[in-house]
Amino acid sequence: MQKQDEASVENSILLPMLKRAISFLSDDLGVAVISHSQEITSPNKIELRKNTAMIGTGGSVQVLITMGYDDVLLEKLMKAFLEGEEVDEEEIDEVRESVSSEVINTIVGNALVNPIDGTALSITPPILIYEAKSLFKNKSSRIAAATISTEFGDMLLTVVGPKESFVNALNFKEL
Amino acid sequence: MLNILIVDDSLIIRKNMYKYLLNLGHNVAGEAKTGVQAVAECKKLKPDLITMDITMPDMDGITAVKKIREFDKNVTIIMVTSHGQEDMVASALKAGAKGYILKPVNEEKVAKSIANIFPQYKIETDDDELLDD
Numbered sequence: 608m609q610k611q612d613e614a615s616v617e618n619s620i621l622l623p624m625l626k627r628a629i630s631f632l633s634d635d636l637g638v639a640v641i642s643h644s645q646e647i648t649s650p651n652k653i654e655l656r657k658n659t660a661m662i663g664t665g666g667s668v669q670v671l672i673t674m675g676y677d678d679v680l681l682e683k684l685m686k687a688f689l690e691g692e693e694v695d696e697e698e699i700d701e702v703r704e705s706v707s708s709e710v711i712n713t714i715v716g717n718a719l720v721n722p723i724d725g726t727a728l729s730i731t732p733p734i735l736i737y738e739a740k741s742l743f744k745n746k747s748s749r750i751a752a753a754t755i756s757t758e759f760g761d762m763l764l765t766v767v768g769p770k771e772s773f774v775n776a777l778n779f780k781e782l
Numbered sequence: 783m784l785n786i787l788i789v790d791d792s793l794i795i796r797k798n799m800y801k802y803l804l805n806l807g808h809n810v811a812g813e814a815k816t817g818v819q820a821v822a823e824c825k826k827l828k829p830d831l832i833t834m835d836i837t838m839p840d841m842d843g844i845t846a847v848k849k850i851r852e853f854d855k856n857v858t859i860i861m862v863t864s865h866g867q868e869d870m871v872a873s874a875l876k877a878g879a880k881g882y883i884l885k886p887v888n889e890e891k892v893a894k895s896i897a898n899i900f901p902q903y904k905i906e907t908d909d910d911e912l913l914d915d
Contacts, residue, residue, distance in 0.1 A: 631886070
Protein backbone atom coordinates (compact mmCIF):
# COMPACT_ATOMS: atom_id res chain seq x y z
CA MET A 608 0.00 0.00 0.00
CA GLN A 609 2.83 2.32 0.88
CA LYS A 610 4.46 1.62 -2.48
CA GLN A 611 1.23 2.41 -4.28
CA ASP A 612 0.81 5.69 -2.40
CA GLU A 613 4.33 6.71 -3.25
CA ALA A 614 3.72 5.87 -6.89
CA SER A 615 0.57 8.02 -6.82
CA VAL A 616 2.44 11.00 -5.48
CA GLU A 617 5.16 10.62 -8.04
CA ASN A 618 2.85 9.98 -10.99
CA SER A 619 0.42 12.76 -10.19
CA ILE A 620 2.64 15.53 -8.95
CA LEU A 621 6.33 14.92 -9.47
CA LEU A 622 6.45 13.29 -12.90
CA PRO A 623 4.30 15.87 -14.75
CA MET A 624 6.43 18.58 -13.19
CA LEU A 625 9.60 16.78 -14.17
CA LYS A 626 8.42 16.30 -17.74
CA ARG A 627 7.43 19.97 -18.06
CA ALA A 628 10.69 21.12 -16.50
CA ILE A 629 12.72 19.12 -19.01
CA SER A 630 10.77 20.48 -21.98
CA PHE A 631 10.87 24.04 -20.62
CA LEU A 632 14.62 23.89 -20.12
CA SER A 633 15.43 22.34 -23.48
CA ASP A 634 12.71 23.69 -25.80
CA ASP A 635 12.02 27.14 -24.39
CA LEU A 636 15.30 28.13 -22.75
CA GLY A 637 17.84 26.23 -24.85
CA VAL A 638 19.40 24.41 -21.90
CA ALA A 639 20.27 20.89 -22.93
CA VAL A 640 19.30 18.19 -20.47
CA ILE A 641 22.22 15.77 -20.44
CA SER A 642 20.12 12.77 -19.65
CA HIS A 643 17.05 11.69 -17.82
CA SER A 644 19.28 10.90 -14.93
CA GLN A 645 16.64 12.15 -12.57
CA GLU A 646 16.38 10.06 -9.50
CA ILE A 647 12.96 9.87 -7.96
CA THR A 648 13.29 9.17 -4.30
CA SER A 649 11.30 9.53 -1.14
CA PRO A 650 14.03 10.63 1.22
CA ASN A 651 13.89 11.63 4.86
CA LYS A 652 15.98 14.70 4.22
CA ILE A 653 16.66 16.92 1.22
CA GLU A 654 19.72 19.11 0.92
CA LEU A 655 18.49 22.39 -0.58
CA ARG A 656 20.37 24.29 -3.25
CA LYS A 657 21.56 27.79 -2.39
CA ASN A 658 19.13 29.12 -5.00
CA THR A 659 15.74 27.66 -4.15
CA ALA A 660 12.23 28.88 -4.91
CA MET A 661 9.02 27.47 -3.47
CA ILE A 662 5.36 27.42 -4.49
CA GLY A 663 2.34 26.06 -2.64
CA THR A 664 -0.71 24.48 -4.22
CA GLY A 665 -4.21 25.09 -2.94
CA GLY A 666 -7.51 23.27 -3.02
CA SER A 667 -7.91 19.57 -2.41
CA VAL A 668 -4.24 18.76 -2.91
CA GLN A 669 -2.05 20.95 -0.73
CA VAL A 670 1.65 20.49 -1.18
CA LEU A 671 4.77 22.62 -1.23
CA ILE A 672 6.97 22.42 -4.29
CA THR A 673 10.57 23.58 -4.27
CA MET A 674 12.91 24.05 -7.17
CA GLY A 675 16.61 24.51 -6.55
CA TYR A 676 19.25 25.50 -9.09
CA ASP A 677 23.01 25.24 -9.20
CA ASP A 678 24.65 28.66 -9.57
CA VAL A 679 25.83 28.21 -13.15
CA LEU A 680 22.46 26.87 -14.25
CA LEU A 681 20.63 29.84 -12.73
CA GLU A 682 23.01 32.23 -14.49
CA LYS A 683 22.30 30.44 -17.76
CA LEU A 684 18.54 30.61 -17.15
CA MET A 685 18.86 34.32 -16.43
CA LYS A 686 20.69 34.89 -19.70
CA ALA A 687 18.05 32.92 -21.56
CA PHE A 688 15.26 35.01 -20.05
CA LEU A 689 17.10 38.25 -20.78
CA GLU A 690 17.42 37.30 -24.47
CA GLY A 691 20.74 39.12 -24.83
CA GLU A 692 19.70 42.26 -22.99
CA GLU A 693 22.17 43.71 -20.49
CA VAL A 694 21.14 44.40 -16.91
CA ASP A 695 22.46 47.12 -14.62
CA GLU A 696 24.64 45.85 -11.77
CA GLU A 697 22.26 47.16 -9.12
CA GLU A 698 19.35 45.30 -10.72
CA ILE A 699 21.02 41.95 -11.27
CA ASP A 700 20.12 40.32 -7.95
CA GLU A 701 16.47 41.18 -8.39
CA VAL A 702 16.49 39.88 -11.95
CA ARG A 703 18.11 36.64 -10.80
CA GLU A 704 15.47 36.21 -8.09
CA SER A 705 12.64 36.93 -10.49
CA VAL A 706 14.01 34.36 -12.96
CA SER A 707 14.25 31.78 -10.18
CA SER A 708 10.62 32.50 -9.29
CA GLU A 709 9.39 32.63 -12.86
CA VAL A 710 10.92 29.28 -13.77
CA ILE A 711 9.08 27.48 -10.97
CA ASN A 712 5.93 29.47 -11.66
CA THR A 713 5.90 28.55 -15.34
CA ILE A 714 6.78 24.89 -14.81
CA VAL A 715 4.32 24.26 -11.99
CA GLY A 716 1.58 26.37 -13.58
CA ASN A 717 1.86 24.45 -16.83
CA ALA A 718 2.33 21.00 -15.35
CA LEU A 719 -0.13 20.40 -12.59
CA VAL A 720 -3.76 19.53 -12.71
CA ASN A 721 -5.77 18.28 -9.79
CA PRO A 722 -5.38 14.47 -9.80
CA ILE A 723 -8.85 14.08 -8.31
CA ASP A 724 -11.02 15.86 -10.82
CA GLY A 725 -8.65 17.06 -13.54
CA THR A 726 -9.20 20.73 -12.75
CA ALA A 727 -6.35 23.15 -12.30
CA LEU A 728 -4.57 23.36 -8.98
CA SER A 729 -4.35 26.89 -7.69
CA ILE A 730 -0.83 28.00 -6.88
CA THR A 731 0.60 30.64 -4.59
CA PRO A 732 3.03 33.31 -5.76
CA PRO A 733 6.58 31.92 -5.63
CA ILE A 734 8.77 32.69 -2.64
CA LEU A 735 12.53 32.40 -2.39
CA ILE A 736 14.23 30.42 0.35
CA TYR A 737 17.41 31.88 1.76
CA GLU A 738 19.81 30.40 4.30
CA ALA A 739 17.88 27.11 4.63
CA LYS A 740 20.16 24.13 4.06
CA SER A 741 17.82 21.17 4.22
CA LEU A 742 14.27 19.92 4.47
CA PHE A 743 13.51 17.16 6.95
CA LYS A 744 10.55 14.84 6.74
CA ASN A 745 8.67 14.13 9.92
CA LYS A 746 6.35 11.18 10.35
CA SER A 747 3.28 13.06 9.17
CA SER A 748 4.86 14.49 6.05
CA ARG A 749 6.22 13.20 2.77
CA ILE A 750 8.94 14.30 0.44
CA ALA A 751 9.33 13.18 -3.16
CA ALA A 752 12.34 14.46 -5.07
CA ALA A 753 13.97 14.37 -8.48
CA THR A 754 17.10 15.86 -9.97
CA ILE A 755 17.56 16.99 -13.56
CA SER A 756 21.13 17.14 -14.80
CA THR A 757 21.94 19.71 -17.47
CA GLU A 758 25.16 20.82 -19.10
CA PHE A 759 25.15 23.80 -16.71
CA GLY A 760 24.43 21.97 -13.48
CA ASP A 761 21.51 20.42 -11.68
CA MET A 762 17.94 21.39 -10.92
CA LEU A 763 16.42 19.77 -7.83
CA LEU A 764 12.63 19.36 -7.68
CA THR A 765 10.88 18.40 -4.46
CA VAL A 766 7.27 17.91 -3.45
CA VAL A 767 6.57 18.20 0.26
CA GLY A 768 3.25 17.78 1.99
CA PRO A 769 1.27 16.44 4.88
CA LYS A 770 1.17 12.72 4.24
CA GLU A 771 -2.52 12.24 4.88
CA SER A 772 -3.76 15.10 2.79
CA PHE A 773 -1.98 14.26 -0.36
CA VAL A 774 -1.97 10.51 -0.06
CA ASN A 775 -5.66 10.38 0.81
CA ALA A 776 -6.58 12.85 -1.90
CA LEU A 777 -4.55 11.07 -4.51
CA ASN A 778 -6.08 7.75 -3.62
CA PHE A 779 -9.35 8.93 -5.13
CA LYS A 780 -7.86 8.50 -8.56
CA GLU A 781 -6.93 5.22 -10.15
CA LEU A 782 -3.54 5.50 -11.76
CA MET B 783 -0.26 52.77 -30.94
CA LEU B 784 -1.80 51.50 -27.73
CA ASN B 785 -1.07 52.87 -24.26
CA ILE B 786 -0.44 49.80 -22.15
CA LEU B 787 -0.17 49.04 -18.44
CA ILE B 788 1.95 45.99 -17.56
CA VAL B 789 0.90 44.17 -14.37
CA ASP B 790 3.14 41.38 -13.09
CA ASP B 791 4.98 40.70 -9.84
CA SER B 792 7.93 39.26 -11.76
CA LEU B 793 10.60 41.78 -12.75
CA ILE B 794 11.85 39.63 -15.61
CA ILE B 795 8.36 39.32 -17.07
CA ARG B 796 7.80 43.09 -16.79
CA LYS B 797 11.15 43.77 -18.45
CA ASN B 798 10.50 41.36 -21.31
CA MET B 799 6.91 42.52 -21.79
CA TYR B 800 8.12 46.14 -21.89
CA LYS B 801 10.63 45.24 -24.61
CA TYR B 802 8.09 43.27 -26.65
CA LEU B 803 5.49 46.03 -26.51
CA LEU B 804 7.99 48.71 -27.56
CA ASN B 805 9.18 46.47 -30.41
CA LEU B 806 5.56 46.14 -31.51
CA GLY B 807 5.22 49.90 -31.64
CA HIS B 808 3.17 50.48 -28.52
CA ASN B 809 3.66 52.80 -25.57
CA VAL B 810 4.11 51.40 -22.06
CA ALA B 811 2.18 53.84 -19.91
CA GLY B 812 3.22 52.20 -16.65
CA GLU B 813 3.92 49.07 -14.65
CA ALA B 814 2.40 47.52 -11.52
CA LYS B 815 3.61 44.66 -9.32
CA THR B 816 0.35 43.78 -7.56
CA GLY B 817 -3.36 43.81 -8.18
CA VAL B 818 -3.75 46.73 -5.78
CA GLN B 819 -1.19 48.76 -7.72
CA ALA B 820 -2.87 47.74 -10.97
CA VAL B 821 -6.21 49.20 -9.90
CA ALA B 822 -4.56 52.44 -8.78
CA GLU B 823 -2.44 52.77 -11.92
CA CYS B 824 -5.41 52.04 -14.14
CA LYS B 825 -7.36 54.89 -12.52
CA LYS B 826 -4.40 57.23 -12.94
CA LEU B 827 -3.11 56.27 -16.39
CA LYS B 828 -6.34 55.28 -18.16
CA PRO B 829 -4.54 52.82 -20.48
CA ASP B 830 -6.04 51.28 -23.61
CA LEU B 831 -4.79 47.83 -22.66
CA ILE B 832 -3.59 46.00 -19.54
CA THR B 833 -1.50 42.83 -19.53
CA MET B 834 -2.43 41.18 -16.23
CA ASP B 835 -0.70 38.38 -14.36
CA ILE B 836 -3.03 36.10 -12.38
CA THR B 837 -1.00 34.96 -9.39
CA MET B 838 0.26 37.99 -7.49
CA PRO B 839 0.66 39.01 -3.85
CA ASP B 840 -1.80 41.42 -2.17
CA MET B 841 -4.50 41.05 -4.81
CA ASP B 842 -4.64 38.46 -7.60
CA GLY B 843 -5.27 39.36 -11.21
CA ILE B 844 -8.85 38.13 -11.31
CA THR B 845 -9.86 40.31 -8.36
CA ALA B 846 -8.03 43.21 -9.97
CA VAL B 847 -10.04 42.72 -13.19
CA LYS B 848 -13.27 42.84 -11.18
CA LYS B 849 -12.18 45.99 -9.33
CA ILE B 850 -11.15 47.70 -12.55
CA ARG B 851 -14.44 46.84 -14.22
CA GLU B 852 -16.25 48.67 -11.41
CA PHE B 853 -14.95 51.99 -12.72
CA ASP B 854 -13.72 51.28 -16.24
CA LYS B 855 -15.84 49.22 -18.64
CA ASN B 856 -13.69 49.97 -21.68
CA VAL B 857 -10.08 49.15 -20.94
CA THR B 858 -9.02 45.92 -22.65
CA ILE B 859 -7.44 43.38 -20.31
CA ILE B 860 -5.33 40.41 -21.43
CA MET B 861 -4.39 37.81 -18.81
CA VAL B 862 -0.92 36.28 -18.67
CA THR B 863 -1.17 32.73 -17.42
CA SER B 864 -0.16 29.06 -17.61
CA HIS B 865 -1.79 25.98 -19.13
CA GLY B 866 -2.77 24.70 -15.71
CA GLN B 867 -4.76 27.80 -14.87
CA GLU B 868 -7.57 27.51 -17.41
CA ASP B 869 -10.21 27.69 -14.70
CA MET B 870 -8.79 30.96 -13.50
CA VAL B 871 -8.61 32.26 -17.06
CA ALA B 872 -12.28 31.40 -17.44
CA SER B 873 -13.03 33.36 -14.26
CA ALA B 874 -11.01 36.29 -15.55
CA LEU B 875 -12.81 36.26 -18.90
CA LYS B 876 -16.13 36.15 -17.07
CA ALA B 877 -15.00 39.11 -14.98
CA GLY B 878 -14.27 41.12 -18.10
CA ALA B 879 -10.86 40.17 -19.49
CA LYS B 880 -10.76 39.87 -23.29
CA GLY B 881 -7.99 37.36 -23.89
CA TYR B 882 -4.97 35.61 -22.53
CA ILE B 883 -1.32 34.84 -23.24
CA LEU B 884 0.11 31.51 -22.17
CA LYS B 885 3.52 31.37 -20.49
CA PRO B 886 6.32 31.23 -21.44
CA VAL B 887 5.67 34.66 -22.94
CA ASN B 888 7.40 35.76 -26.13
CA GLU B 889 6.96 38.64 -28.56
CA GLU B 890 5.01 36.64 -31.11
CA LYS B 891 2.47 35.47 -28.56
CA VAL B 892 2.02 39.04 -27.35
CA ALA B 893 1.59 40.30 -30.92
CA LYS B 894 -0.96 37.62 -31.74
CA SER B 895 -2.91 38.22 -28.57
CA ILE B 896 -3.11 41.97 -29.22
CA ALA B 897 -4.01 41.43 -32.87
CA ASN B 898 -6.84 39.10 -31.89
CA ILE B 899 -8.51 42.00 -30.10
CA PHE B 900 -7.19 44.92 -32.14
CA PRO B 901 -7.03 43.61 -35.76
CA GLN B 902 -5.42 46.84 -36.94
CA TYR B 903 -2.24 45.74 -35.14
CA LYS B 904 -1.98 42.41 -36.91
CA ILE B 905 1.61 41.66 -37.89
CA GLU B 906 2.47 39.26 -40.67
CA THR B 907 4.70 36.42 -39.47
CA ASP B 908 6.39 33.46 -41.05
CA ASP B 909 5.00 31.06 -38.50
CA ASP B 910 1.32 31.56 -37.83
CA GLU B 911 1.14 28.10 -36.32
CA LEU B 912 3.44 29.16 -33.50
CA LEU B 913 1.12 32.02 -32.72
CA ASP B 914 -1.80 29.68 -32.32
CA ASP B 915 -0.32 28.31 -29.07
